Amino acid sequence: xxxxxxxxxxxxxxxxxxxxxxxxxxxxxxxxxxxxxxxxxxxxxxxxxxxxxxxxxxxxxxxxxxxxxxxxxxxxxxxxxxxxxxxxxxxxxxxxxxxxxxxxxxxxxxxxxxxxxxxxxxxxxxxxxxxxxxxxxxxxxxxxxxxxxxxxxxxxxxxxxxxxxxxxxxxxxxxxxxxxxxxxxxxx
Numbered sequence: 300x301x302x303x304x305x306x307x308x309x310x311x312x313x314x315x316x317x318x319x320x321x322x323x324x325x326x327x328x329x330x331x332x333x334x335x336x337x338x339x340x341x342x343x344x345x346x347x348x349x350x351x352x353x354x355x356x357x358x359x360x361x362x363x364x365x366x367x368x369x370x371x372x373x374x375x376x377x378x379x380x381x382x383x384x385x386x387x388x389x390x391x392x393x394x395x396x397x398x399x400x401x402x403x404x405x406x407x408x409x410x411x412x413x414x415x416x417x418x419x420x421x422x423x424x425x426x427x428x429x430x431x432x433x434x435x436x437x438x439x440x441x442x443x444x445x446x447x448x449x450x451x452x453x454x455x456x457x458x459x460x461x462x463x464x465x466x467x468x469x470x471x472x473x474x475x476x477x478x479x480x481x482x483x484x485x486x487x
């Protein structure tokens with residue numbers, strides 16, 4: 300008995316993936332309208348989402364497969380909502396931020412900012428605010444902030460290591476200043 304329970308627990312996700320569409324199949328069969336078919340797809344997604352039987356990103360893509368199969372919408376009208384220009388701009392900016400961090404470019408930028416403006420907190424903050432404003436003119440605000448946070452963290456780590464003698468507690472306000480500055484750079 301105990302081994303059956305352990306086996307059931309181990310295969311819970313697979314069981315939910317298979318059983319959920321079967322249990323709610325009465326909905327599109329009993330009511331052949333497109334609303335009932337849409338509700339069927341939404342219920343399947345909701346159950347998968349709540350129980351996290353697959354990654355949430357994969358669950359979010361289920362309408363691309365389910366709605367054309369059920370005849371709710373064609374794939375062209377669904378996919379255009381997933382792949383808009385602004386989404387690609389946002390994803391591209393975040394990919395740029397991840398690439399900067401992966402190749403340790405953020406540490407180089409941080410050291411360059413330290414060399415240019417010095418280690419005094421007011422000048423460091425000004426240096427980061429200007430560079431954040433400059434970047435946010437071409438990259439989305441969120442991506443700019445995502446890119447600048449590791450750079451600021453690298454500067455704080457450098458200063459905390461004792462290589463520069465300054466008060467770093469004031470620099471933690473730079474996180475807020477960079478977020479505000481990314482909005483300012485977009486307005487310029």
